[in-house]
Amino acid sequence: xxxxxxxxxxxxxxxxxxxxxxxxxxxxxxxxxxxxxxxxxxxxxxxxxxxxxxxxxxxxxxxxxxxxxxxxxxxxxxxxxxxxxxxxxxxxxxxxxxxxxxxxxxxxxxxxxxxxxxxxxxxxxxxxxxxxxxxxxxxxxxxxxxxxxxxxxxxxxxxxxxxxxxxxxxxxxxxxxxxxxxxxxxxxxxxxxxxxxxxxxxxxxxxxxxxxxxxxxxxxxx
Amino acid sequence: xxxxxxxxxxxxxxxxxxxxxxxxxxxxxxxxxxxxxxxxxxxxxxxxxxxxxxxxxxxxxxxxxxxxxxxxxxxxxxxxxxxxxxxxxxxxxxxxxxxxxxxxxxxxxxxxxxxxxxxxxxxxxxxxxxxxxxxxxxxxxxxxxxxxxxxxxxxxxxxxxxxxxxxxxxxxxxxxxxxxxxxxxxxxxxxxxxxxxxxxxxxxxxx
Numbered sequence: 404x405x406x407x408x409x410x411x412x413x414x415x416x417x418x419x420x421x422x423x424x425x426x427x428x429x430x431x432x433x434x435x436x437x438x439x440x441x442x443x444x445x446x447x448x449x450x451x452x453x454x455x456x457x458x459x460x461x462x463x464x465x466x467x468x469x470x471x472x473x474x475x476x477x478x479x480x481x482x483x484x485x486x487x488x489x490x491x492x493x494x495x496x497x498x499x500x501x502x503x504x505x506x507x508x509x510x511x512x513x514x515x516x517x518x519x520x521x522x523x524x525x526x527x528x529x530x531x532x533x534x535x536x537x538x539x540x541x542x543x544x545x546x547x548x549x550x551x552x553x554x555x556x557x558x559x560x561x562x563x564x565x566x567x568x569x570x571x572x573x574x575x576x577x578x579x580x581x582x583x584x585x586x587x588x589x590x591x592x593x594x595x596x597x598x599x600x601x602x603x604x605x606x607x608x609x610x611x612x613x614x615x616x617x618x619x620x621x622x623x624x625x
Numbered sequence: 626x627x628x629x630x631x632x633x634x635x636x637x638x639x640x641x642x643x644x645x646x647x648x649x650x651x652x653x654x655x656x657x658x659x660x661x662x663x664x665x666x667x668x669x670x671x672x673x674x675x676x677x678x679x680x681x682x683x684x685x686x687x688x689x690x691x692x693x694x695x696x697x698x699x700x701x702x703x704x705x706x707x708x709x710x711x712x713x714x715x716x717x718x719x720x721x722x723x724x725x726x727x728x729x730x731x732x733x734x735x736x737x738x739x740x741x742x743x744x745x746x747x748x749x750x751x752x753x754x755x756x757x758x759x760x761x762x763x764x765x766x767x768x769x770x771x772x773x774x775x776x777x778x779x780x781x782x783x784x785x786x787x788x789x790x791x792x793x794x795x796x797x798x799x800x801x802x803x804x805x806x807x808x809x810x811x812x813x814x815x816x817x818x819x820x821x822x823x824x825x826x827x828x829x830x831x832x
Contacts, residue, residue, distance in 0.1 A: 413712075417712070421711050480706065481704070
């Protein structure tokens with residue numbers, strides 16, 4: 404357990420010191436969401452309608468930007484091999500790296516969301532539902548993304564490949580995340596079911612994705 | 626404690642690099658793996674570390690911890706140093722110490738043994754290749770593990786650092802540890818045997 408905490412802490416420290424990946428993700432999120440209203444024009448009703456979807460897609464793409472680096476630096480400097488001979492099973496190493504990715508990318512993106520919601524004329528209710536759906540949904544993005552990061556580890560310029568490969572697996576998170584975020588507006592009770600399914604997707608990813616990521620890492624280490 | 630390899634075989638990229646390799650290494654002994662490039666030295670070390678699966682045969686540590694895999698009882702120092710450029714020398718060592726389950730007090734001694742004590746607070750990204758290598762090697766002192774697997778440990782080390790490495794390894798051997806080192810230079814470990822791995826044909830002979 405302490406080894407797991409150490410690994411997460413080291414990754415947080417590295418993210419803080421190096422900063423680049425988080426900055427790029429936040430910057431990309433900001434740019435996409437800022438440019439979109441300018442492109443669409445000042446139709447406030449339209450912006451409210453598409454707002455949650457736009458923010459969710461932008462968040463997913465921003466998180467995708469930093470995913471390829473999740474295991475890459477550790478592979479390049481040899482840390483991954485030492486981690487593999489450590490006291491933790493590779494499944495737990497993958498889970499720790501996914502958790503660190505969520506804390507350093509998922510959480511900052513969610514924190515930035517209420518501000519960007521203002522750009523899209525989202526009211527407090529809609530924004531609250533959106534943030535709630537993101538808090539619950541972003542762990543799935545990091546954990547499922549870890550599988551893609553592990554699979555494309557040795558591929559040159561693996562980023563686009565990762566996006567193609569993992570796209571189908573991100574669809575449930577995106578669909579239920581957006582449904583939950585929209586539910587608050589309609590006052591039709593659509594929030595709860597979508598939100599619960601989203602939570603289920605995240606919990607399933609928390610358990611299953613590290614198994615798949617570890618299997619992929621074992622192949623990559625050979 | 627005894628490390629036993631039984632008729633090990635390995636195929637890498639369709640080419641046979643190890644075949645029918647058997648050896649036994651007792652506690653307090655070092656085994657120097659020699660042989661030309663591509664002879665299978667790294668392959669053998671990675672098999673022992675649990676990073677590769679042998680195609681035939683197996684390895685076991687008699688008298689080791691039955692609860693742990695062989696890889697978890699080995700320190701693996703490969704070609705790469707597992708050093709993070711943006712962490713200081715001490716932070717790098719402290720992380721591996723805690724991650725590998727060593728006692729916190731081991732860090733200063735390990736850095737001292739490889740002459741890194743004065744560089745403790747500088748970012749590892751500023752180290753020279755030889756200094757980075759010493760930091761990678763210092764990992765073996767950060768947690769107690771019986772088997773040390775060193776893959777060409779002397780690369781970019783100067784004379785003084787090589788002597789420090791030999792001293793560290795000798796202390797480990799005296800304490801009943803086991804060491805396997807792939808090397809192209811003659812390392813004067815106190816109780817070392819040599820295992821010459823074969824050439825292009827992949828034949829293995831014990832020397």
